[in-house]
Amino acid sequence: MGKLVEGVWQDVWYETKSNGGKFVREDAGFRDWISNEPGAKFQPESGRYHLYVSLACPWAHRTLIFRKLKGLEEHIDVTVVCPDMMSEGWQMGLPEPLFGHTRMHQIYTQAKPDYTGRVTVPVLWDKKHNTIVSNESSEIIRMFNSEFNELTGNKTDYYPQSEHDAIDEWNAFVYPNVNNGVYRCGFATTQSAYEEAYNHLFDSLDKLDTHLSRSRYLAGSKITEADWRLFTTLIRFDAVYVGHFKCNKKRIADYPNLHGYMKELYQVPGIKETTDFYHIKRHYYFSHTGINPTQVVPKGPELDLESPHGRDSI
Numbered sequence: 521m522g523k524l525v526e527g528v529w530q531d532v533w534y535e536t537k538s539n540g541g542k543f544v545r546e547d548a549g550f551r552d553w554i555s556n557e558p559g560a561k562f563q564p565e566s567g568r569y570h571l572y573v574s575l576a577c578p579w580a581h582r583t584l585i586f587r588k589l590k591g592l593e594e595h596i597d598v599t600v601v602c603p604d605m606m607s608e609g610w611q612m613g614l615p616e617p618l619f620g621h622t623r624m625h626q627i628y629t630q631a632k633p634d635y636t637g638r639v640t641v642p643v644l645w646d647k648k649h650n651t652i653v654s655n656e657s658s659e660i661i662r663m664f665n666s667e668f669n670e671l672t673g674n675k676t677d678y679y680p681q682s683e684h685d686a687i688d689e690w691n692a693f694v695y696p697n698v699n700n701g702v703y704r705c706g707f708a709t710t711q712s713a714y715e716e717a718y719n720h721l722f723d724s725l726d727k728l729d730t731h732l733s734r735s736r737y738l739a740g741s742k743i744t745e746a747d748w749r750l751f752t753t754l755i756r757f758d759a760v761y762v763g764h765f766k767c768n769k770k771r772i773a774d775y776p777n778l779h780g781y782m783k784e785l786y787q788v789p790g791i792k793e794t795t796d797f798y799h800i801k802r803h804y805y806f807s808h809t810g811i812n813p814t815q816v817v818p819k820g821p822e823l824d825l826e827s828p829h830g831r832d833s834i
Contacts, residue, residue: 522609522625527634529625531607533810534707541710542717543703548656549637554644554663556670562646562653564668566595569653570618571660572627572643574601574610575796576803578699578752579657580642585748586664588790591674596664601641603803609639618647628652658691661745678745686739690746694738697724699753706765706811714766722769725778732777736834747785754782758821759797760804764811773824784829797823 522531534543554562554569571587573580587596599617601610601624610624621627625639631652644653644660654660665678679687697720704717728750731738738746753761754772761767773779786792805817 521605521638522607523638524625524628524635526636527629527632529608529623529639531609536707536709536713539713541708541713543707543713545700545703546638548640548654548659549635550631550643550652550655551659552653553659554653554667556667561649564671565648566671567597568647569596570645570647571596571598572601572616572624572641572645573598574603574605574641574803575794575799576603577641578756579640581752581755581794582657582748583642583644583660583664584794585752585791586661586678588794589676589678589788590664590668591672592664592668595668595671603799603806605803605807610641618645658749661748665745678743678748680742680744683739683744687744687746690738691749693724694728694746694750694753697721698728698750702753702757702761702765702767705767706761706808718767718769721767725770725772725775729775729777732781732834734834736831737781743785743788747781751782751785751791754778755786755795756800758823759801763818764804764808780829780831783825783827784831786825787829792825 521533522529524530536543552562554564556564571583573584575581587593599612602613604611608623608625612622615622616627619626619630621630624641624643627643627645628635628639630650640655642657642660643655645651646653662679669675701717701721701724705714705721708714708717737743738750757767758771758773762771772782786795801817805812806815809815
């Protein structure tokens with residue numbers, strides 16, 4: 521994974537000894553905001569912003585989904601990094617178009633030469649001020665959801681005012697237990713830390729499956745931000761997390777409601793095109809040599825994603 525320390529790249533994995541073997545994710549380092557309010561530093565303008573993503577990364581996948589759903593593809597261009605994340609972290613197969621860089625850590629030091637912190641994706645870059653607006657996916661999708669509406673004419677709202685409380689509650693439940701929960705299993709370095717994360721993860725999946733037996737989506741009868749935030753973990757679960765991260769109590773395919781729900785979201789027009797299982801499997805199994813030292817990437821599993829989802833009656 522690696523990180524920058526005062527602008528110098530260091531190939532270091534996550535430190536877990538001080539946390540009893542538990543994986544603790546660092547906060548994002550850039551947290552500015554695009555706003556259509558008069559006088560805002562970062563205004564929603566066509567062609568002004570560039571998005572750096574990995575197709576393997578669930579956090580980056582969120583931003584690609586919202587870019588697709590909100591009609592932003594012609595307004596925000598994208599660089600996709602290679603699936604392999606080795607000694608220099610995320611890297612580009614070809615020099616990226618803005619500066620000719622071939623490593624994501626160069627993008628970070630382009631914005632802040634003395635940056636200290638993890639080098640993650642997604643990254644939303646502002647071409648006007650030549651800096652990173654944000655590398656926090658949950659905030660980037662909020663910007664995509666609302667701040668470009670006047671530009672695109674797309675008023676679909678995945679964070680409607682009437683559902684704020686419900687969406688926020690589901691996000692607060694799903695993030696630590698499921699989104700980050702799979703990483704807490706996979707990156708744990710003690711048995712007790714792993715088992716604690718494993719128990720929380722599957723207790724949470726049980727709760728979600730029960731909830732979805734009586735509710736079409738997490739926050740009610742319409743797809744919201746909370747659903748897309750959960751989806752990017754679910755879609756990777758059977759292909760990667762079951763085996764690679766030892767999340768092997770059940771597959772998502774073994775949960776009747778979660779599985780149908782996941783398939784319904786996958787079948788929303790445009791979402792399949794944002795989902796790349798080659799990148800997903802290649803990244804996790806090839807890059808995490810501490811977990812999979814042989815770097816052998818499994819051929820399977822065969823995923824049933826395009827059959828009827830059966831959610832129409834709920």
